[in-house]
Amino acid sequence: MTGTAMLEITGLTHAFGPGTGHPALDDITLTIGEGELVSIVGPSGCGKSTLLRCVAGLIRPTGGSVVLRGAPVDAVPDGLAVVFQDYSRSLFPWLSVRDNVALPLRRTRPGRAQRQAAALDALGTVGLTGTAQKYPWQLSGGMQQRVAIARALACDPVLLLMDEPFGSVDAQTREDLEDLILAVRQDRQMTILMVTHDIDESVYVGDRVIVLTPGPARVRADLRVDLPAPRDQITTKALAWFVHLRTEVSRLVRGQPGDAGGPGSAGEAGRPAPGDDSRDRNRSRAARASQE
Ligand SMILES: Nc1ncnc2c1ncn2[C@@H]1O[C@H](COP(=O)(O)OP(=O)(O)O)[C@@H](O)[C@H]1O
Numbered sequence: 622m623t624g625t626a627m628l629e630i631t632g633l634t635h636a637f638g639p640g641t642g643h644p645a646l647d648d649i650t651l652t653i654g655e656g657e658l659v660s661i662v663g664p665s666g667c668g669k670s671t672l673l674r675c676v677a678g679l680i681r682p683t684g685g686s687v688v689l690r691g692a693p694v695d696a697v698p699d700g701l702a703v704v705f706q707d708y709s710r711s712l713f714p715w716l717s718v719r720d721n722v723a724l725p726l727r728r729t730r731p732g733r734a735q736r737q738a739a740a741l742d743a744l745g746t747v748g749l750t751g752t753a754q755k756y757p758w759q760l761s762g763g764m765q766q767r768v769a770i771a772r773a774l775a776c777d778p779v780l781l782l783m784d785e786p787f788g789s790v791d792a793q794t795r796e797d798l799e800d801l802i803l804a805v806r807q808d809r810q811m812t813i814l815m816v817t818h819d820i821d822e823s824v825y826v827g828d829r830v831i832v833l834t835p836g837p838a839r840v841r842a843d844l845r846v847d848l849p850a851p852r853d854q855i856t857t858k859a860l861a862w863f864v865h866l867r868t869e870v871s872r873l874v875r876g877q878p879g880d881a882g883g884p885g886s887a888g889e890a891g892r893p894a895p896g897d898d899s900r901d902r903n904r905s906r907a908a909r910a911s912q913e
C-alpha cells in the first residue's frame with residue numbers, strides 16, 4: 622500500500638572533505654511512502670549517488686537525518702538492498718550465479734540449503750532459473766544485471782535502492798529490465814528509489830519523479846506521475862500525457878522553468894481520467910511542489 626511514510630529525509634546536507642569541504646547535498650527534504658517507486662533525476666555530478674549512499678547508510682551525512690520506518694539510519698539498515706550500475710564489478714566471477722545471489726544471505730540465514738532455495742526463488746523472479754549453475758561471465762550484460770537484481774531481492778528488502786541500474790545495457794534490454802522492475806514492485810509491494818539519467822525511464826517507471834538541481838543538489842521539483850496502469854512500453858509512451866511529463870522533466874533538469882498544465886504545454890488535454898490507474902485513484906492531480 623502507499624501513503625504511510627517509509628522513508629523520511631530531512632534537511633539532508635553533505636560535504637566531502639574537511640570543514641565545509643566540497644558540498645554535494647544541500648538541505649534535501651523528501652518523504653517516500655510505503656510501496657512508492659520514486660525516480661531521481663538531475664544533471665551529472667549533482668549528487669544523486671551521494672543521496673542514495675546517505676540513504677543506504679554508506680555515507681554519514683554532515684547534516685540532517687534519514688529515518689527508515691521510524692528508525693534513524695546511521696549504518697546500513699536491515700531490509701535495504703542496493704543495485705549499482707556496474708554489474709560487472711559487483712558480481713564475483715569465481716562464484717556461480719546461484720552462489721553470487723546466495724552470498725549476502727550468509728549473515729541472516731544460517732542454513733546453506735535455505736540460502737540456496739532463496740537464491741533459486743529470486744532467480745526465478747527475474748526469469749533466470751536456468752542459469753543458476755553458470756558463471757556471470759557466461760551471461761550477457763542484461764542477464765548479469767538481472768543476477769544483481771536477484772541478489773538484491775533474495776534478502777527480501779523493504780526498500781530497494783538502484784543507482785542508474787540500466788545505464789550499461791542496450792535499449793531493448795533496458796526496456797525489458799524496466800518492465801521487470803515494475804512487475805517485481807507489483808508482486809512484492811516494495812518501496813523503490815531509482816536514480817536514472819534517462820528521462821523517459823524516470824517517467825515510465827515512476828509514481829513520482831524528483832528533479833535535483835546542479836550540485837550541490839537541492840530538490841528542484843517533485844512531480845506526480847499520474848499515468849494509467851499497467852504501463853506498457855509502446856502504448857504508455859505514445860500517450861500525450863507521457864510526452865507532456867517527459868518534456869516537463871526534461872525542462873526542469875535543464876534548469877528551465879517547468880510548465881505543468883500551463884500555457885503552451887500539453888495542458889490538461891492528455892491527462893488521464895481519474896480512476897484510469899487504480900494505484901493513483903486518490904491522487905489524480907499532478908502535483909508539482911517546487912521547492913525553489
Ligand atoms: N568520495 C568522494 N570524495 C569527494 N568528492 C566526491 C566523492 N563522491 C562524489 N564526490 C563529488 O560529489 C559530487 C556529487 O557526486 P555524485 O553524487 O557521484 O553525483 P551524481 O551521482 O549525481 O553524478 C561531485 O562533484 C563529485 O565529484
Ligand SMILES: [Mg+2]
Pocket residue numbers: 669670671784
Ligand atoms: Mg552517480
